[in-house]
Amino acid sequence: MAQDGFVLVSRESQITKKSHAAANTAPTRQHEGPHDHLAEIASFVDSQSEKLWHLNKFIHSNPEPAFQEFKAHEALTKFMRSRPERWQVTSSACGIETAWIAVYDSGRKGPAVSFNVEMDALPNLGHACGHNLIASASLAGALATAHIIEKHSLAGKVYVFGTPGEEGYHGGKIQLLNRGAYDKVDISLISHPSILNNSPFVRTTAFCRLEVEFFGRAAHAANAPWQGINALDALVASYNSISMLRQQTQPSDIIGFAITNGGGDATNVIHAYSSAVCTIRSSSASRVDTLADKVGACFDAGAQATGCTVGIKVIKGYKDHVPNMHLAASFAEHWSSLPDPYPVGPELRAHERGYTYVKASTDQGDISHALPSINVSFAIPAGPEKGGPHSADFEKAAGTKWAFDRALRVGKGMAGVAVDVLTRDGFLDTVKGEWRERFGVENKL
Template sequence: MEVDGFILVSREDACQRSISRNSSHDSFLPEIDKSVDGLGPWLLPLNQFIHDNPELAFREHQAHDVLTRFMRSQDGWNVVSSAYGMETAWVAKFDSGKAGPVVSFNVEMDALDGLGHACGHNLIAMASLAAGLATAEMVRRHSLPGKVLVLGTPGEEGVGGGKIRLLEAGAYDGVDISLISHPGILNNSPLVRTTAFARLEVEYFGRAAHAANSPWLGINALDALVIAYNAVSVLRQQTMATDVIGLSITNGGGPTNVIHPFAAGICVLRTASSSRLKELQEKVSACFRAGADATGARVEIKVTRGYADHVPNRVLAALYTKCWNALPNVPDPPIPPTGELTWVKASTDQGNLSYAMPSVNASFAIPPGPQKGQPHSPDFEKASGTKLAFDRALRVGKSLAGAAVQVLAEPGLLDQIKDQWRRDMDALKQPLLE
């Protein structure tokens, strides 16, 4: 077992050796390389359109329309628009007609308020489109078994997460693996760990009274919130190094000569794992209740559905890495050769999928590199719209497709992937090390 600082994650060297003996990526990868290169002239205007027309979470109507129109123009794909009760979700399926693994690729479309595509979701979309189409082409040419799914997943930047809603609605029923990527400036790595995330909204309801004439008749909701705020601040002394607590007061009462009848705040939690998130959420909720108990105010705590930490599948990651390194002109920085995990303190709804099935969320560095701004910055928005970034996304698509095609082509490989996933899920249940 390897202590990764977040959870215990099993590293199975036998799987790595087994994959290294397989050479199917050598036979399929040149074809995938050419297939994706042929898609480039068609995908480039799509990429530019989405980048130049940013849309917020769950309102990606233009992206939905142009992408579904494009997928319908591709032979053999069955496309469903506005899928599973979401206007901007969509599903495209390519079925070989023969029983086999079901591989899926997620297309993100939403942008950031005021910053456009400063998180590069246009590039995520292009990488997944290229991967899905190239995988389907290999299925067609080589009569491979199984199905290929490409899912338009809205609202990754929003509240609730489109992938979570699709998962709960049954969109991933029967899917064996889920593949996606994400651009950045520092790392090329398929072994990306992200944090678990939750948002708590707290409201206190007291009783108004004149603060000079009869304050004893009131119940001060602001006092309750201040007590809770201080309790959370004290709690930070005994949290783990990977815990993050952010707390703000959104309503601090009214006139100073009135005992405040209402106060409210928002708390955001990030932790290394979903199990730790549950523990920390209980502790913070106890702080909120303490404010109510001390003052007599009534408290309401609303918990917004959070994102789980992403647990990457090492077998899938090894497949991706072999393809990435086998393609010409390997870019810097290289993927760590020893299977080192890449820590990202952001959160994503792909994490929830990683708890439901084997997953890879491959990070890729786009030019001009670390001298420019991080994701969610104006500089990154500009970088995500360049031809250099688009070309890097296509390389990612080739590597994702290479991994997926190996799963479809090699009997028994999916069993290795799922065995690794089960070991990782079991490791998550173990107590955290002190």
């Protein structure tokens, strides 16, 4: 995930009464139970395991940075085009060189379910965020869903989005979203590995980035310092103000700061220029906006105190991911019904409804604000150093067969959710109703 590792906070909260009620108002199933197609899904995914394993290993062994996932793009689109199902594959989708879209269309009007495939790796760390596993889980889920549609003549479509550039703050999913790629999609499913927890009820943080420059006037620091306007002083004053601001922030607020230019190495010069970058992270996009205003005021104060001029550039990052509780509950039922020969981490119980909070951020958050979404956390066996995501230890763990098998179990569970959307009477309406209520959006979706 972007900026930080996927670090799970070891606490779960009860969600608000409004959300808790929504999570417990799922309609009565109109068929026998949650496992009608699960055995078929599991059997099909198992039959594809070897092919998916080779693809998983290729991606893991060929890490590529954000928006440079050329090998992964080629391998994944080639794989989807080789499938016996009727996948329509678009390379370099929406004008993004390493994005791609594959669509399976039953030819009958029905719900459109989607799976996101991540591809990018971390600079100098490879797949230490496990995006190869995210890709494997989503592919398994999408292929199994298409198989069930074809076998049982169901109505609907399956979309697979190859989403580049999750790491950082340029978000391939956001670019695809803004260019209309998700306009015809009803739900979005994705997952993320960790070493700590198994939960579809994951909430992530929102973040933004502020880049600031101070402009002063140079002067000799000994002969005529009064002729100068000190841009370094403006930066230091701002930094101290932000440090004091932290005393009044909420537990979920994180403000990171780095000086990118202190004005130079000379000590006998009043520095005419300085710059810094600040990252703000919190529990919601609205809270991040509030903090950005406060941090901006600190920069303005530093400029005013020293006589400098200031330039502040606010770069939107990612919104917080808000899970759809009905989709999450569906996943929990399917996950809990699947055999687990390699248990890792606390087992998920189908009746649980508490959020699992993480401090990391992801562009899937923006997707969740546009349509119903879940971002399933799943635990994989830790490496010898017990390092979590964004560590060299986790990069090794993400390449193991054990981790891959865990990803396939997630894929089976996500396929179960997708098939629920396709087959359960009124389920999609309830999912969309929860989304509208949560985001206060009328007549959308």
